Amino acid sequence: xxxxxxxxxAVALLTLFAALRVVTTGNIVHAAFWLIAALxxxxxxxxxxxxxxxxxVQVVVYIGAIAMLFIFAVMLTRKEMRDRGPxxxxxxxxxxxxxxxxxxxxxxxxxxxxxxxxxASAVPSDFDAVSALGNALVSPDAYVLPFEVASVLLVxxxxxxxxxxxxxx
Amino acid sequence: MATETLxxxxxxxxxxxxxxxxxxxxxxxxxxxxxxVGAAFLSWLGSMIVFVxxxxxxxxxxxxxxxxxxxLPTGDTWFRAGVLVDPLTAVTLFFVAWTVLMIFIYSVxxxxxxxxxxxxxxxxxxxHGATVDEHGxxxxxxxxxxxxxxxxxxxxxxxxxxxTLVVSDNLLTLFVGWEIMGLCSYLLIGFWYxxxxxxxxAVKAFMxxxxxxxxxxxxxxxxxxxxxxxxxxxxxxxxxxxxxxSIPSMVNGLSSAGLIGLLLFIGTIGKxxxxxxxxxxxxxxxxxxxxxxxxxxxxxxxxxxxxxxRMFPLLSLDSTTMSxxxxxxxxxxxxxxxxxxxxxxxKRVLAYSTISQLGFxxxxxxxxxxxxxxxxxxxxxxxxxxxxxxxxxxxxGMEHGVLHTGKHDVDPQDMFNMGGLKNKMPITxxxxxxxxxxxxxxxxxxxxxxxxxxxxxxxxxxxLPVFVTLAVAAFLTAFYTMRQITxxxxxxxxxxxxxxxxxxxxxxxxxxxxxxVLAIGYGWIGIPEHFPLLGGLxxxxxxxFVGGTLAEHPExxxxxxxxxxxxxxxxxxxxxxxxxxxxNVNSPAEDKLQLGFLKNKYYFDEIYxxxxxxxxxxxxxKVVYQIMDKGFIDGILHLFGPGxxxxxxxxxxxxxxxxxxxxxxxxxxxxxxxxxxxxxLAQTGRIQQYLMLALILFLAIGxxxxxLIKV
Amino acid sequence: MVPLSWxxxxxxxxxxxxxxxVLTRRNAVAILLGVELMLNSVNVNLAAFWRYGNVTDIAxxxxxxxxxxxxxxxxxxxxxxxxxxYRKRNTVIADDLDMLKF
Numbered sequence: 001x002x003x004x005x006x007x008x009x010a011v012a013l014l015t016l017f018a019a020l021r022v023v024t025t026g027n028i029v030h031a032a033f034w035l036i037a038a039l040x041x042x043x044x045x046x047x048x049x050x051x052x053x054x055x056x057v058q059v060v061v062y063i064g065a066i067a068m069l070f071i072f073a074v075m076l077t078r079k080e081m082r083d084r085g086p087x088x089x090x091x092x093x094x095x096x097x098x099x100x101x102x103x104x105x106x107x108x109x110x111x112x113x114x115x116x117x118x119x120a121s122a123v124p125s126d127f128d129a130v131s132a133l134g135n136a137l138v139s140p141d142a143y144v145l146p147f148e149v150a151s152v153l154l155v156x157x158x159x160x161x162x163x164x165x166x167x168x169x
Numbered sequence: 170m171a172t173e174t175l176x177x178x179x180x181x182x183x184x185x186x187x188x189x190x191x192x193x194x195x196x197x198x199x200x201x202x203x204x205x206v207g208a209a210f211l212s213w214l215g216s217m218i219v220f221v222x223x224x225x226x227x228x229x230x231x232x233x234x235x236x237x238x239x240x241l242p243t244g245d246t247w248f249r250a251g252v253l254v255d256p257l258t259a260v261t262l263f264f265v266a267w268t269v270l271m272i273f274i275y276s277v278x279x280x281x282x283x284x285x286x287x288x289x290x291x292x293x294x295x296x297h298g299a300t301v302d303e304h305g306x307x308x309x310x311x312x313x314x315x316x317x318x319x320x321x322x323x324x325x326x327x328x329x330x331x332x333t334l335v336v337s338d339n340l341l342t343l344f345v346g347w348e349i350m351g352l353c354s355y356l357l358i359g360f361w362y363x364x365x366x367x368x369x370x371a372v373k374a375f376m377x378x379x380x381x382x383x384x385x386x387x388x389x390x391x392x393x394x395x396x397x398x399x400x401x402x403x404x405x406x407x408x409x410x411x412x413x414x415s416i417p418s419m420v421n422g423l424s425s426a427g428l429i430g431l432l433l434f435i436g437t438i439g440k441x442x443x444x445x446x447x448x449x450x451x452x453x454x455x456x457x458x459x460x461x462x463x464x465x466x467x468x469x470x471x472x473x474x475x476x477x478x479r480m481f482p483l484l485s486l487d488s489t490t491m492s493x494x495x496x497x498x499x500x501x502x503x504x505x506x507x508x509x510x511x512x513x514x515x516k517r518v519l520a521y522s523t524i525s526q527l528g529f530x531x532x533x534x535x536x537x538x539x540x541x542x543x544x545x546x547x548x549x550x551x552x553x554x555x556x557x558x559x560x561x562x563x564x565x566g567m568e569h570g571v572l573h574t575g576k577h578d579v580d581p582q583d584m585f586n587m588g589g590l591k592n593k594m595p596i597t598x599x600x601x602x603x604x605x606x607x608x609x610x611x612x613x614x615x616x617x618x619x620x621x622x623x624x625x626x627x628x629x630x631x632x633l634p635v636f637v638t639l640a641v642a643a644f645l646t647a648f649y650t651m652r653q654i655t656x657x658x659x660x661x662x663x664x665x666x667x668x669x670x671x672x673x674x675x676x677x678x679x680x681x682x683x684x685x686v687l688a689i690g691y692g693w694i695g696i697p698e699h700f701p702l703l704g705g706l707x708x709x710x711x712x713x714f715v716g717g718t719l720a721e722h723p724e725x726x727x728x729x730x731x732x733x734x735x736x737x738x739x740x741x742x743x744x745x746x747x748x749x750x751x752x753n754v755n756s757p758a759e760d761k762l763q764l765g766f767l768k769n770k771y772y773f774d775e776i777y778x779x780x781x782x783x784x785x786x787x788x789x790x791k792v793v794y795q796i797m798d799k800g801f802i803d804g805i806l807h808l809f810g811p812g813x814x815x816x817x818x819x820x821x822x823x824x825x826x827x828x829x830x831x832x833x834x835x836x837x838x839x840x841x842x843x844x845x846x847x848x849x850l851a852q853t854g855r856i857q858q859y860l861m862l863a864l865i866l867f868l869a870i871g872x873x874x875x876x877l878i879k880v
Numbered sequence: 881m882v883p884l885s886w887x888x889x890x891x892x893x894x895x896x897x898x899x900x901x902v903l904t905r906r907n908a909v910a911i912l913l914g915v916e917l918m919l920n921s922v923n924v925n926l927a928a929f930w931r932y933g934n935v936t937d938i939a940x941x942x943x944x945x946x947x948x949x950x951x952x953x954x955x956x957x958x959x960x961x962x963x964x965x966y967r968k969r970n971t972v973i974a975d976d977l978d979m980l981k982f
Contacts, residue, residue, distance in 0.1 A: 002882075004881060004882050005882050005886075008882045008886060009886075012886070012890045015890075015894065016890070016893055016897065019894055019897040019898065019917050020897055022897075022910075022913050022914070022917060023898070023900055023905060023910070023913070023914055023917075028907050028909060028910055031910055032913065035913050035916060035917070038917065038920070039916075039920065042894075042920045042923070042924060045887070045890070045924055045927075046923075046924075046927055048882065049887075049927045049928060049930075049931040050931060051927045051930065051931065051941060051944075053941065054923070054927055054945075057945070057948060058923075061948055061952065062916075062920075065952070066916065066951065066952060066955050069955055069956070069959055070909065070912070070913065070916075070955070070959070073909050073962060073963060076963055076966070077908075077909060077962060077963060077966040077972045086906070087907065088905065088906065089857060089904055089906050089974070089975055091861075092903075092904035094861065095857075095861065095900055095903035095904035096900055096904065098861060098864055098865065098868070098899070098903060099899045099900035100896070101868055102864070102868065102895070102896050102899055103892055103895075103896035105868060105871065105872065105875075106888075106892035106895065106896070107889065107892060108875075109875070110885060110892065112879070115884075116883075116885045116888065117883075117884070117885075118884050118933075119881060119883075119884075119932070120884075121935065123935050124935070124936070129935075129938065129941070132936070132938045133945070136939075136942050137942060137945070143939075143942045147945075147946070150949040150950070151949075153949065153950065153953050154949055154952065154953050156953075157952075157953030157954075157956050157957050158956065160957050160960070161959075161960035162960075164960040164961055165959075165960035167967065853978060854977075854978030855974065855975055855977075856974060856977070857903055857904070857974055857975075860902065860903060861903055864899075864903070
């Protein structure tokens with residue numbers, strides 16, 4: 001096993017454990033914090049994949065903004081600080097079965113795919129992934145249109161969120 | 170603006186005015202008459218511009234202003250509709266525009282604009298006057314017409330119809346304008362629909378002219394089936410005319426041109442109130458006086474003659490047709506003139522005189538005197554509009570007197586109730602005098618002399634019997650005109666009402682003055698070249714201009730002293746005799762001409778009643794209603810009724826109720842209800858359960874596809 | 881070097897865990913937490929395919945960025961809905977929100 005593999009396995013297992021806690025822990029505040037842990041793990045995975053920009057964005061946007069938003073939402077929607085009663089719905093076993101089947105199916109597909117043995121080539125030394133990404137996002141030959149559409153979507157979501165959550169009395 | 174575009178636009182303003190008034194400004198009297206008079210003014214302006222431009226064109230007859238568009242698809246070809254201004258249209262536009270504008274203005278005053286609303290006026294009845302408190306004592310003044318705006322809407326629509334008729338380049342749009350005018354005539358005669366006489370007169374006018382219209386439509390259809398076109402310019406070509414003249418019609422001895430001409434001419438008989446369809450015009454005097462002036466003297470009835478003149482190249486192809494035309498015209502001229510002698514109603518005298526004068530034109534046309542007919546058409550429009558408006562002014566003045574005395578049973582239209590109005594209503598008197606002299610053909614000064622003289626000269630040259638008839642008619646014309654003037658204006662007031670008559674407002678007198686100028690001045694453009702002393706001073710412009718409409722320009726007549734002397738004698742003699750006879754007549758009893766058969770218009774109404782109306786009513790009641798409708802049709806219906814009901818009952822009991830209702834209706838409803846009852850359990854409303862179901866389905870389908878593709 | 885299959889299996893596992901959360905949690909906020917996990921697993925996939933494919937073709941990362949934007953939009957609207965419902969019904973338990981039923 002290489003160092004890379006060791007690090008990957010450790011991070012992956014920690015991330016999956018955190019993810020499991022997110023979906024199983026009784027305290028919703030704790031769940032939010034576990035989510036932060038899982039997102040951190042994913043950020044490390046990005047770093048392992050040489051996707052430095054994605055790693056940074058994962059930390060800044062996901063953990064910095066989205067996870068915080070969750071914590072605020074949890075606080076705004078709790079009658080009491082402690083949760084009572086079961087956190088899973090009555091037919092959670094069936095849900096677990098479905099999730100397991102889905103996992104099995106995905107494994108089956110991965111197993112059956114011929115490209116799974118691909119190896120990563122070294123990143124060329126003169127290749128700057130961040131500037132390439134930046135150019136691709138604003139170049140008319142590449143992805144400027146999806147990028148602009150995404151910005152429109154964000155504006156729409158912003159307005160929608162304000163409208164929906166606005167306290168109309 | 171291009172002249173053609175302008176011609177298209179001429180009829181439009183009055184139509185717009187009609188819709189504006191009807192839809193929006195009905196409640197506002199001032200706005201309504203502003204719109205209507207403004208529209209008439211715009212049309213007048215357009216007509217004058219077109220007229221002036223037409224004068225500048227060399228030989229307008231060969232190169233008229235014309236423009237047309239595809240209107241109706243007729244198989245592979247198009248029926249084209251459009252406008253045409255040749256010399257005939259130009260001069261017609263001139264007099265139509267003038268009279269229409271004058272009459273619109275006159276109507277403002279005639280319907281008492283600016284006066285208070287009446288005390289107990291009803292819609293559909295003439296206004297009865299209003300009481301006002303002035304200087305401390307009660308005072309009765311004329312009251313404003315209750316349906317004031319409606320009147321202007323109607324005459325606007327009428328003007329649209331007339332302008333359309335005049336500028337049309339084909340018989341079909343001409344007919345459209347013709348029918349619009351017919352409708353407006355009906356609406357306006359029955360304007361005071363609260364009066365039974367007005368209602369009856371409206372129906373009578375509509376039905377009588379309808380007879381003519383149907384024949385005219387037949388003529389149009391026949392013409393179209395023979396030539397395939399209704400455009401004047403295309404019909405009046407050498408080849409088309411020759412074809413028409415050569416094809417025999419279904420009537421023996423008459424070419425198709427003759428029959429078509431005759432059918433179209435029957436339309437003219439109806440519209441221009443010629444014998445034997447003349448009966449509606451005197452009754453049409455039930456309408457307000459501006460209506461009598463415009464529709465039943467100056468424009469609509471002229472429209473009939475205009476159409477006949479327009480179709481002259483076609484009419485003149487067949488000598489039989491021409492003889493009939495000449496006979497009807499001459500006969501009507503004399504016959505109507507005799508009736509006019511014995512009428513006491515100021516407007517009825519004028520109505521019969523209109524019939525008589527239209528007869529002059531028709532007779533002129535029948536003997537081929539094309540230009541003379543046009544000339545008389547124009548001068549007559551001016552002086553007859555003037556006379557009618559003048560008589561309206563007189564009636565208005567008399568109504569003023571009636572309101573003053575309060576005796577409402579005094580007829581303000583009866584000439585024997587008048588007398589001495591010369592001093593009370595000076596403007597009306599002088600203008601009426603001018604109009605009356607023009608009608609009588611007072612020598613040299615008036616337009617009527619020149620036009621009538623030309624007709625007589627032509628008649629003398631071509632057809633002696635017609636000449637004699639027309640000469641007698643002209644004598645009678647002068648006579649009854651002078652009788653009318655004498656009874657109305659001269660002498661002493663015969664009633665208190667006449668003594669208190671009053672000059673009418675400026676809106677009414679201004680049109681009178683303008684029209685009297687035209688009634689005199691218009692004659693000077695048509696002085697024959699060979700007339701002693703005056704001939705050649707002014708070129709005979711009208712003859713050259715209007716004559717240019719025809720392919721073969723008519724020759725100017727050689728001067729002959731006989732017709733001139735005749736017209737001098739009949740005009741002056743008639744006028745003199747009329748004055749002498751009626752100078753001292755004070756009541757109908759002293760009038761020697763109150764003969765029964767004249768007074769009752771030769772019993773035409775009664776004859777028509779017995780010959781046509783009674784049998785038709787009898788037929789409608791006894792045969793159609795009692796036998797056909799009640800016996801036959803109702804019998805069949807009664808047979809059908811129970812039968813159908815029986816079949817219906819059977820279907821209902823044995824098919825509808827058991828099969829449709831029970832099986833299909835209730836069955837499907839029950840099935841839906843049952844399945845809904847069961848299926849609603851699946852709808853828990855819980856989003857996660859839905860999601861699970863969706864996922865199961867997704868996994869199942871995904872797995873199936875995966876393995877299927879794999880294997 | 882880490883094999884590509886490890887990343888894919890990790891991403892599949894993360895996805896399934898998130899799916900389990902979405903399907904079973906009673907709290908609406910917790911359901912949204914599960915959705916976040918699933919979106920993250922997708923991003924891991926995209927980044928992995930980019931790394932193991934043609935590195936100079938930046939499409940994988942671009943899609944990941946777009947997924948970030950979509951996730952942010954989804955969270956903001958979703959949480960706004962949750963808060964709005966909480967104001968009206970005083971609950972965030974998904975089972976109690978059954979207004980969709982018959």
